[in-house]
Amino acid sequence: RGTWQELFLAEFDGPRHRKVIVVVMGNDK
Known part of the structure; x- marks a missing residue:
């Protein structure tokens, strides 16, 4: 979502x- x-x-x-975004992306993956 966004x-x-x-x-x-x-x-x-x-x-x-x-x-921070990279960390979020890694967690989402």
């Missing part, structure tokens, strides 16, 4: 958020 949106927001926000 996976690509979070990724896009993270990329736009910065690399710091990107790390």
Whole structure:
């Protein structure tokens, strides 16, 4: 639910958020 949106927001926000997204993606997988 809003996976690509979070990724896009993270990329736009910065690399710091990107790390969080990576963790979430890994957990989802």
